[in-house]
Amino acid sequence: MEYLDFELPIKELEEQYHKACEIGEESNVDVSDTCKQIERKLKETKKEIYKNLTAWQRVQLSRHPSRPYTLDYIKAICGDSFLELHGDRTVKDDKAMIGGLGKIGDQSFMFVGQQKGYNTKTRQYRNFGMANPEGYRKALRLMKSAEKFNIPVVCFVDTPGAYPGLEAEERGQGEAIARNILEMTRLKVPIIVVIIGEGASGGALGIGVGNRVLMLENTWYSVISPESCSSILWRSWEYKEQAAEALKLTAKDMKKQKLIDEIVKEPLGGAHTDREKAFAIVRDRIFENFQELKNLSPEELVESRMEKYSNMGVFKG
Structure with a gap:
């Protein structure tokens, strides 16, 4: 270990x-x-x-090499019922963004999430969990399919950000993320978002709009990573710990600012110390939140989601 x-x-x-x-x-x-x-x-x-734990230590835990990734959660939660779906029907199949149908008990869900690699070869294959525009378009295609068949959506967020390469910008990275945010606000099925690792920038927001947003205890969610923030403000990565504190990126900070709905407790030491327990906790929290949302009409789901995001960042003087 x-x-x-x-x-x-x-x-x-x-x-x-x-x-x-x-x-x-x-x-x-x-x-x-x-x-x-x-x-x-x-x-x-x-x-x-x-x-x-400090904010920076939680960032370190969120990146622990033994920490479970999206496919680990999906396979543990769904077992053999998971059917992965591929391609955005335009460019190609983005390996950094995965998705497909699976069941929790008798209830079907459409699972979508970023996937990182376990070693050098798989990290390159998964592009370090950084999706290209076709990844976000694949995610949207799957969510639209779920809406068509009245299947709830579960998104697992774990990315250091959307891929910033030249090809990604040429193919419309910003537009793809913006389109996802727009379409997710008005999707007529329940959306449950779970941040299981890193939640960085627009890369996380591209699949991060939900009726319920849950954050595991040792994860972070922010407009920028502590290292990038430090390099912009101090021209050095040495101040990343100060940047982490200033960014207010932990689950506790996010809950206090009403940007998420729930903090999901992890086993002592992090999700990687007792994977089976972590999987069981996440599965139960997803299902319980779905039980609360399933009786809402499509109109109520959209209205509550829009109201939730419209109220973010509003302060009274």
Whole structure:
């Protein structure tokens, strides 16, 4: 398992615990008390560290290499019922944006989300989770299909941003994202958005308009990444921690500003420490939110969504 810099005290205690257990197994010495003491201290240290995480530390956790990605959630939630759909019917199939039909229980959903890679080869294949315009057009095509057959939509957001390359701009990156935002506001089926990792810039907004927006505890959602913000304001990446604090990008900050609806608790240490538990929590939160939305008429769904986004950023002097 990989440890982040602020998790080193946990790493040391876990190594001590395993070493003590090995000594007990290899010899006749009773080390059960020592193991219990270390285990107790380990639990206390974990609680202390994860209770007081800074904004930058949460950004680090959202990018943890072992953290589950969109397809991990979909396959765990839907099992064999997931059918991936491909292509935008114009240019090509964008591998950074995935989508398809799946079931939670007996209820069908259209799942859409950005997908990152696990190693160098798959990261290149998935373009590091940065979608091109055809990715957003594929997402919109799938959402429109879902609307046609009255199937609710679930979007998993996890991207460092939309792809900023020359070809993407030539094919209308800005227009594709803007079109998605417009069309999602008036889609006549329930939309549930779950931010499972990074939620950066327009790349996240392109599939981020929903009746309910949920954020996992150790994720971030912002107009710009802390590193990019630091490089613009200070001409250096060294101030990324200050930038993270100033951007107010954590789930707690987003909830306080009423930009999201719910914070989804993760297992202690992050979703990657207990994947099965994380999958179960996300599945339950999606289904419970759908239960609350399913009785609303198409007109009520659109009206509540429009009202929700119209009220954002409104302050009384």
